[in-house]
Amino acid sequence: MIPDDEKGYKLDLFCVPKHYEEDLDQVIIPHGLIMDRTERLARDIVRDMGGHHIVALCVLKGGYTFFADLLDYIKALNQNSDKSVPLTVDFIRLKSYCNDQSTNIVKVIGGDELSTLTGKDIVETGRTMETLLSLLSECNPKMVKVVSLLVKRTPRSSGYRPDYIGFEVPDLFLVGYALDYNEYFRDLSHICILNENAKEKYKV
Ligand code: IMP
Ligand code: MG
Numbered sequence: 001m002i003p004d005d006e007k008g009y010k011l012d013l014f015c016v017p018k019h020y021e022e023d024l025d026q027v028i029i030p031h032g033l034i035m036d037r038t039e040r041l042a043r044d045i046v047r048d049m050g051g052h053h054i055v056a057l058c059v060l061k062g063g064y065t066f067f068a069d070l071l072d073y074i075k076a077l078n079q080n081s082d083k084s085v086p087l088t089v090d091f092i093r094l095k096s097y098c099n100d101q102s103t104n105i106v107k108v109i110g111g112d113e114l115s116t117l118t119g120k121d122i123v124e125t126g127r128t129m130e131t132l133l134s135l136l137s138e139c140n141p142k143m144v145k146v147v148s149l150l151v152k153r154t155p156r157s158s159g160y161r162p163d164y165i166g167f168e169v170p171d172l173f174l175v176g177y178a179l180d181y182n183e184y185f186r187d188l189s190h191i192c193i194l195n196e197n198a199k200e201k202y203k204v
Contacts, residue, residue, distance in 0.1 A: 002154045004170045020188055023198035029104050029191035034177055037166050042073030046085055053086045059091040062089040062121030065178035066149045096128050099203055112115040126160025
């Protein structure tokens with residue numbers, strides 16, 4: 001739970017690409033902390049899934065880094081313990097954002113065999129995830145579990161909560177670790193707060 005008054009960390013305490021130095025206010029979740037929390041989510045998921053086969057469905061583009069890291073931790077558990085879960089992967093692409101605002105249309109591209117687990121970047125209103133879940137239900141999956149690295153505390157929320165949550169975050173526009181602003185900042189390892197100048201600079 002990252003509180004609303006969280007100060008975060010000054011940029012110069014960490015390594016941030018030179019091309020983004022002017023665009024960010026603070027580091028709010030350093031990369032190492034993301035990894036540590038993801039490791040624990042992997043342990044919780046493996047514990048809960050028993051020996052069920054998992055079709056891990058990555059929600060692109062924002063979920064790709066989290067998905068890869070989460071699966072790496074699940075794989076590490078699989079090869080180092082008595083209990084293991086068979087894994088296959090699939091990818092789906094959803095698009096709903098322009099600048100820092102959600103549009104009401106959620107576009108879906110790709111995905112073939114949809115059934116057990118989904119990995120996602122961030123839930124804000126919950127609309128994107130609710131749209132995907134209603135699509136998935138048409139495939140009659142045995143079970144669907146949603147893992148989201150971030151959930152935003154916002155009055156715009158529909159009330160939707162994923163099954164597994166990495167961090168609950170303040171109502172700010174965040175970038176990095178694959179979260180983007182108009183496709184920029186996916187190449188930043190830490191999760192950071194975007195400043196107002198940058199919103200103008202990268203506006204479309
Ligand atoms: P929702 O449909 O309102 O829950 O919005 C979820 C989607 O909006 C995410 O998958 C992201 O693509 C995008 N999004 C929401 N908040 C942020 C943010 O703070 N930074 C970057 N993308 C965001
Ligand atoms: Mg986006």
